[in-house]
Amino acid sequence: MRVLLSTIGSRGDVQPLVALALQLRAVGQEVRLCAPPDFQDWSERLGIPMTPIGHEVRNAVPLGSPGTPVQLSPERRRQLAEATVVTQFETIAAAAEGCDVIVAATALQIAARSLAEVMGIPYVFVAYCPTVLPSPFHAPPIMPLPGGQPLTPANADKRELWAANRQRFNDAFGAVLNSHRASLGLAPVNDVRSHIFTDRPWLAADPVLAPWPDPADPVGFQTGAWMMVDERPLSPELETFLDGGEPPVYFGFGSMSAPQDLGQVMVQAARALGRRAIVSRGWAELSTVDDEPDCLVIGDVDHQALFKRVAAVVHHGGAGTTTAAARAGAPQVIVPQIYDQHYWAERIDRLGLGAAHPAGAPTTDSLTSALKHTLQPSVGARARSIAAGVRTDGTEAAARCLMTVGTRNPS
Template sequence: MRVLLSTIGSRGEVQPMAALAWRLRGLGHEVRLCVPPDFRDWIDGLGVPVTPIGPELRTFTATGSKPSPDQLRRLATGTVDTQFATVPEAARGCDVIVAGGSLQIAARSVAEGMGIPYVFVAYCPNTLPSPLHAPPPYGLLGQQPWPGGTDNRALWSQDAQRMNASFGAALNAHRAAAGLPPVPDVRGHVLTDRPWLAADPVLGPWPGAGETDVFQTGAWILPDERPLAPELEAFLAAGEPPVHFGFGSMRAPRDLNAVMVRAARALDRRAVVSRGWADLAPVDGGDDCLTIGEVNQQALFPRVAAVVHHGGAGTTTAAALAGAPQVVVPQMFDQHYWARRVHHLGIGAAHAPGVPTAESLANALRDALSGEVAARARSVAATVRRDGTLTAARRLTATGPQNVS
């Protein structure tokens, strides 16, 4: 089987696709990836053919200015145009398209035009409609989650209207040019009535209600055997387990590094700070702090006292697998959901959304470092599934491409 795996987003969207590609190749299938150019070198290193799509996301996330409504409309139209220009060539000769993440507007239409199956995969339960939860807040950095007690059905209706307003005209213009009928419901068209959910059923369970028939595979985890850098190994060996801080691909204030280190020092803890896309700079020359670049989380997280992060699905899952207590400081979209789940499961603390202070972060970290939370984190780690890609690959290939949904 020849499979195109396509996504637009940060490392959190791309790495699960790389994990499924790794699994499918191990089973003897031909796989291609269509991802933002930020990740081309990394995917090339995995030995998987890659087609870059769109501009570099790191450049966009690094800008501090908030786009105007008109700029957002042009961005929405631009990404649809780019997808219709790029995905058909990437999918040439493929038997099925698997699309991940909320920005995959064109992939189903491309599959329809080619006469091949299409599968949509979400990475977080609350990105799929259900009356039992609200949709994630849609917008840029700093948008707050919906307040409790809000009518979830009404919020999902608003979400569908937003998708239509943002992408409907551009999508249907391209469909008309391809001889395809118009789509009245963009969100339903993208998600299908049988979406897949690549999230762990303990960390992110599907509530089992709604108009969609969801197939939950478990999280898609890419095995990582890279050794830790000698400098990091030496730092870990020089004292008690440190606290790891990282915000991944999120924008962050330039003084966030100092806030993180002050919070750790308030609790007499050492700190490891990941630069991330915000390029957090070293705070000072203290020997109790180390700033690092890209790292193997699977090797590092079991050796730290706690993980402080923004609440991406991948980091939340990696910390849970390691049995490390977490502090989640959500910024946008599904990160608020993961913060609530970490708190609900008792495996860490949910910090208030937005920019933390040294005091607020130290308070949340103090809660996460308690013996009860640490014991709960180790207990939950034993329940997190590691076979999500195998479940997905078997579903995709067991009965042939005509029956993947």
């Protein structure tokens, strides 16, 4: 079986597909990846053929200040929507040639299902978080559609929010999607979001951390999170730092943008509580306030190996980082900015695994307060208890099911 795994987004969107690709390859399947060019070298080092799509996301227009999407004119929104759909139809069509199934991750996969229809092969949509998928039990995420959307009040009517979410998809992509479908001899769609998601989407999220909220209307398949097995050793410098005192606090914002002084705020919050700090540079190129020996700046690292040895993990709330910290039994502080990060912050708070920092840029005082709560022994004990129940077989479950899907006729 030959599988195309397709996504558009940052590392948090790409890495789960890489994890699934490695699992599929381990059981003898052929896999291709279609993702932004930022990840081509990484993918090919792992032996996964990749077709780059679009521009580098690392150098894309920033989101603005944390938690506040950039506001664009209607004309610019239309231009961006048309451009991404044109690119998707061209690039994914080439990448999918000869494939038996297409797996699309993230909500902006506008073209993949139509191309699967033309090719006569199955199509699977996967979300990494429940809140991506419509349900009256939760509000939509902060969508990365051109123009963005503001945070919604906690008491807002969720059905109305989802109706507005559906309309945003239709307004942004309906005309250009149906234009391409017409050129391929396909019937128009009147609900772009449902067309992308299908009526049986997969949910690649852990059932303990992120259960589907509606047993009366289940998703197609909840596999568990797709986490990479990373066998890289920690660097000698990092090992020396970890062995040099009490467990430090890890700080990282992944592939998010961040205020220039965020690294300094992080270190100051740790010092206010008498803690050492590890700061991950990430795409924001975070740095520290000085060269004192109580803090260390690191690059890419095996989170599973590191998180087992830290006192707490302070991060942006990406699905992968949240799950990795939970699996390691590390208490968390989540500083959410966009999309599903608000959901993960709320879940970590509700499960007693740490603190949800208010959205936006943290201050030394606000981060110190959240971290002080999270470093309580009771929170650490709760995190270690929950860790035992977090699944580790998400990619295996997905691969088994996908091999069955790939032998069926598309619905």
